[in-house]
Amino acid sequence: MTAQILDGKATAKAIKAELTERVAVLAARGVTPGLGTILVGSDPGSTWYVGGKHKDCAEVGIKSIRVDLPEDTTQEILLAKVRELNENPECTGYIVQLPLPKHIDQDVILEAMDPAKDADGLHPMNLGRLVANVNRPMTSPLPCTPKGCVELLARHDIDLDGKNVLVVGRGVTIGRPIGLLLTRRDVNATVTLAHTGTADLASHLAQADVVIAAAGQPHMIKAKDLKPGAIVLDVGVSRVNDENGKAVVTGDVEPAAYEVASWISPNPGGVGPMTRAMLLANVVESAERAAGI
Numbered sequence: 512m513t514a515q516i517l518d519g520k521a522t523a524k525a526i527k528a529e530l531t532e533r534v535a536v537l538a539a540r541g542v543t544p545g546l547g548t549i550l551v552g553s554d555p556g557s558t559w560y561v562g563g564k565h566k567d568c569a570e571v572g573i574k575s576i577r578v579d580l581p582e583d584t585t586q587e588i589l590l591a592k593v594r595e596l597n598e599n600p601e602c603t604g605y606i607v608q609l610p611l612p613k614h615i616d617q618d619v620i621l622e623a624m625d626p627a628k629d630a631d632g633l634h635p636m637n638l639g640r641l642v643a644n645v646n647r648p649m650t651s652p653l654p655c656t657p658k659g660c661v662e663l664l665a666r667h668d669i670d671l672d673g674k675n676v677l678v679v680g681r682g683v684t685i686g687r688p689i690g691l692l693l694t695r696r697d698v699n700a701t702v703t704l705a706h707t708g709t710a711d712l713a714s715h716l717a718q719a720d721v722v723i724a725a726a727g728q729p730h731m732i733k734a735k736d737l738k739p740g741a742i743v744l745d746v747g748v749s750r751v752n753d754e755n756g757k758a759v760v761t762g763d764v765e766p767a768a769y770e771v772a773s774w775i776s777p778n779p780g781g782v783g784p785m786t787r788a789m790l791l792a793n794v795v796e797s798a799e800r801a802a803g804i
């Protein structure tokens with residue numbers, strides 16, 4: 512068996528085309544969604560990601576507001592910028608690029624954001640709503656990568672109901688929220704430690720119909736441990752040197768898994784592009800909610 516591909520690139524492209532239509536409908540009502548980004552410091556990866564977010568906005572017609580601050584920005588100055596974007600009517604959603612420099616308390620910053628403008632869905636109020644509000648659809652922003660994982664599966668007509676889903680990794684941006692998101696459905700979701708000893712991890716994997724690998728540990732998920740026919744989302748991102756010593760992006764799942772899984776999302780080219788598309792979707796949805804659409 513060779514796995515079918517959960518093509519995040521093509522799926523994200525289709526979603527961006529739909530969002531472009533929705534932005535045009537909003538424009539006809541005089542509403543233009545706007546994404547703000549706050550970048551503290553000049554980490555090359557973060558700078559690259561933020562640049563990509565502004566490119567994505569331009570592609571679908573979303574206005575974007577860029578706030579770049581020096582590495583030594585104080586927590587007070589950053590909080591003032593957050594409050595400015597909370598009040599800025601042109602900004603219907605914004606993100607604070609993570610990770611922040613060590614001298615800044617990330618939790619304090621995220622909690623100062625207006626939950627309605629939290630385009631990352633990482634504000635405690637929005638994460639908390641994932642636990643509560645189970646009898647009504649989510650109307651607050653969902654974290655982009657978890658939302659992207661569920662959307663990628665849905666767009667390939669993969670139904671999760673009744674399945675054993677194993678989430679490997681408990682990070683606050685992926686593992687924990689995706690576990691919460693999945694338990695809002697008829698899914699048997701298990702969130703396991705990324706550093707579980709291989710014996711424990713193997714026993715969890717053996718029962719998993721769906722594996723969401725979000726550990727950020729290169730090739731830690733071994734083909735031999737996967738249930739034949741498993742559906743695998745390779746989410747964790749690591750940069751390793753290839754055989755020529757060149758730094759490349761790789762995932763948590765070893766390549767041999769393509770021979771065992773029934774579906775697999777490539778990394779790069781799977782959940783990453785979906786994360787970016789879901790950020791745009793969160794901004795458009797916030798603007799639609801504000802416009803009463």
Ligand SMILES: Nc1nc(=O)c2c([nH]1)NC[C@@H]1CN(c3ccc(C(=O)N[C@@H](CCC(=O)O)C(=O)O)cc3)C=[N+]21
Nearest residue numbers: 606607608609610631760779780781782783784786787
């Ligand atoms: N406030 C905040 N929100 C984030 O969502 C956020 C963040 N901070 N900090 C950094 C991480 C990382 N992240 C990625 C997004 C897309 C790809 C992506 O599209 N990757 C391409 C490969 C890109 C490459 O070649 O490096 C792919 O998977 O195909 C990767 C990683 C969002 N993050």
